[in-house]
Amino acid sequence: MSTVTTRPARATAPGADGGAPPRRPAPPRSRGLRLLGVSALAGVAATVALGLFVTPPDEFMGNLVRLLYVHPPMAWVSFLAYGVSFLASLGYLWRRTRTLALDRLAGSSAEVGVVFTALTLVTGSIWGRPTWGTWWTWDPLLTTTALLLVVYLGYLALRAVPATPEVRARRAAIAALVAFVDVPVVYFSVLWWRSLHQAPTVLDPTTHRTYVHGSMAWTLLLGFVSFTLVYAWLLAHRYRLAALADRQADEGLAAALAERRAEAGAP
């Protein structure tokens, strides 16, 4: 998916004197980002090791409970990603904080969120087959989650529609605000409607009780933290890729302007 290609207006429009757009430096590599990647990798490795080999089987679900350490973290990260996209879009629409960097952040986060939502559905389906006896059912939670994926795929498609950076950023920001409406619907669907899916296990919003304890709770917590780090690493790289694409677009425009000037100056 390569739909995050917005660029600042100043960089796309020629200067006041008709010259080439000002050059923006390419995003530098950073040791912090590499450290983040290593931490995320270590965290995921520890989660997998603990989840598969150390934690005990559940009294009712047996070994299938091991999917608990990857499935809810996928869902949590997708919510987080869409939340970041929502806030960045809100920031873009607010005149005081309007910058195309926020639009780039919104698009990057949404794209990473789509990956995590797809993995939420895949892991949920794999878990559902032995537990419910079916890969898929039109349960409220599953249906609203599938809808979430489709809506954000639409959002990414909208970002790919050619337009000026400002127009694209504005309509994408509005679309992101609308798309986010489905996030609380997904979360509360198990409480609002009769659902095959179990209610929140980590922290029940109605009773404020947790149903996971001991090594299972710690492993689950590690899963949440590790996959959040993975999200941060993916987001940073997706953002950098978008910045590089903007930079390339600037260069392409500058080259086209130079060529046109050379043609005009030629005898």
Add this chain to the structure above:
Amino acid sequence: MSGYIEAGYLAVLVGLGSYGSSLLWRERLARRRLPPEDAGERQAAGEDR
């Protein structure tokens, strides 16, 4: 353990790994396409890597 558990973990690891690798590859490709003025910067980045 049933094959479902392994399949679930594999889906996550392969999915995230593929997406992360594609981002790194595309970022590297994008850096290569930058004009020669940035050669010093890219060389530094290559040394860093």
